[in-house]
Amino acid sequence: MTPFATQTLSTEPIVVAPDGSDVRVLLALRGGSMAHFELHAGRVSRAVTHRIVEEIWYGLAGEGEMWRRQGEREETVRLQPGLCLTIPAGTHFQFRAAAHAALSAMAITMPPWPGMDEAVTVPGAWAA
Numbered sequence: 001m002t003p004f005a006t007q008t009l010s011t012e013p014i015v016v017a018p019d020g021s022d023v024r025v026l027l028a029l030r031g032g033s034m035a036h037f038e039l040h041a042g043r044v045s046r047a048v049t050h051r052i053v054e055e056i057w058y059g060l061a062g063e064g065e066m067w068r069r070q071g072e073r074e075e076t077v078r079l080q081p082g083l084c085l086t087i088p089a090g091t092h093f094q095f096r097a098a099a100h101a102a103l104s105a106m107a108i109t110m111p112p113w114p115g116m117d118e119a120v121t122v123p124g125a126w127a128a
Helices: none
Strands: 020-029 033-040 048-050 054-061 064-070 073-077 084-086 092-097 103-110 118-120
Touching: 033 092, 064 084, 092 103
Parallel strands: none
Antiparallel strands: 020 033, 033 103, 048 092, 048 118, 054 084, 054 103, 064 073, 064 092
């Protein structure tokens, strides 16, 4: 049996993600993990792609934009509280926060995040 787990969101970031965002790592099970991401106001992440991990993001606060590309298909969507989006494995993606407020999102990672070498830097839509 898998034991129960309970955790409160840390007030301070636990790690900086390969894309440059602040991460508060939450809980994980065999199939996935959860984390809180924050990008300070006016900041732009580095563009990355994941080797095997897929993510589902849910906007919590702030505004910004998310750029995603799969081969020839690409799009930029406005990030805001309540917006949910997917980042399939192999997708190139980059995000940026609006100038007036930090951007924060909750994300589910499937499978659980394996380590920092999972993310590979790629050319993006904006200068980081």
